[in-house]
Amino acid sequence: MFNVSQGDKVMNQISAWERVTIARNPNRPKSLDIIPLLFDHFFECAGDRHYGDDKALIGGIALFEGMPVTVLAQSKGRTLEENMRCNFGMLHPEGYRKALRLAQQAEKFNRPIITIVDTAGAYPGQMAEERGQAEAIAKNLQFFSQIKTPVITIVLSEGGSGGALALSVADRIYMFENAVYSILSPEGFASILWKDDSRVKEAAELLECTSYDLQNKGIVDWIIPESSDGFENDISFSVSLIKDQIRNDLLKLNKLKLNQLLDQRYEKFRKIGSKL
């Protein structure tokens, strides 16, 4: 505990832009690194059953401390080859529809769902538009809001716009201390606002994209501490804390009656900006 609070003080002085660079550091652990540490016997399930399989979304069933769960993780890949195959974590509609398909399956078998968010945004491409990127994201937002099983989201590094939100409609949202989550990238923000990509530092501050900002706004429930040696140098430090948190939260969420679970999730999003 000492370690963590000590870390807090130091980490609070880190600027938003510095966190963006930490979040994007190529050495930072990816979904593929933490899935085997969090879960056992991961069984991958591919395809959206409509068009194809999107490697930017890893989906499957696994055991969390002996309990079957469905895992839906956005994946950027670790090597250049993996990056290319995963499209740098930018999902096509197939990725969102694969997530939806597996979420419906999880609901059927009462399996909790753990999502891992790590994307700069949904892929902006011709094919993605043709196959209904907007519709795919919208359907996820709609369905996850009332899915009849607990959902926990872990924001790993980068959460960008609707492409990240489509996997963040959950009962609990955890966010790594140095992860960032925003409506668009600081670069995009700066270029739209000032027509000047170089003012990214200012943009990052204005975007209020850090884990602390999101916790203050009541969006993030828990900030996942990172080791003071750097997340990548001591993954197990964060992973064991996440395991404790998931165990506790699932215990609480599983005790709720279904309508309580759904009401609480509805309220979690309903209250965001509800003053007129």
Place this chain on the structure above:
Amino acid sequence: MNQHFDKRRERLNLFQALFTKPKTIKITEKELDFVVCPKCNKAIESSEVKKHISVCPQCDYHFPLTAFQRIDSIFDNGSFYEVYAKASSTGLNNFPDYLNKLTRYQKETSLNEAVVVGTAKLNDIKVAVAIMDSRFMMGSMGQVVGEKITRIIELAHRRKYPLIIFTASGGARMQEGIMSLMQMAKTSAALERFNQAGGFYLTVLTHPTTGGVSASFAMLGDIIMAEPQALIGFAGRRVIEKTVKEQLPDNFQTSEFLYEKGFVDQIVHRKDLRNKIYQCLMFHKEIK
């Protein structure tokens, strides 16, 4: 008590506006007798355009409608009752220049925000409606727009009214950051509850419907109509061209494109919109 009087005053103003408002539709330049159609470049007498509900009689170009022009063109005369008209985003955050921008748009449009919500009647069928107005900061969705839409969904749910939303938006409002993004989740969640309760939801996509609005409530209608040649899509055309360096077809992200790809039920000419909406309402009349 005060609230009660405010409501009555609002209603009174609405009636007064109905009788005093000159029924001219200013489209581009002030007080011009002629309007130049941006599509066919022909000069058209503004009275002609007006007669055609702001559609170019030469080439069928659909001029953007303001929220109240839309209401006049669709619903029974005088049946619209606006709610939350005064809600405004001023004072929500300290984003540089945001407040000035908002007040400027409020002056220009005489609206307080980018969406107008309320109840109305269409051939005596009561409906809950939200109409977005693209003149107000590109119709972007911030907290107030998201909240007004959510509340009108909840009103439709409570009163068992059919729900109609006319979308016209560039997407989530950048200036309000993450709070804008979250409105996508909030509105979609409210729609899902309405959906599970058996409510009927119709969306009419008008120019433009993009970004966070297309990726939330715009695409969730039980029936989705679109006006001809509207821009509808998720990512911006320039963003796509920049990231993928693909040659994009001319009709990319138009209503016709989306229709062809299977994301829109019908493309409806503005002159037929009222009747088509009525037809859909009739099909779902018995649903409670």
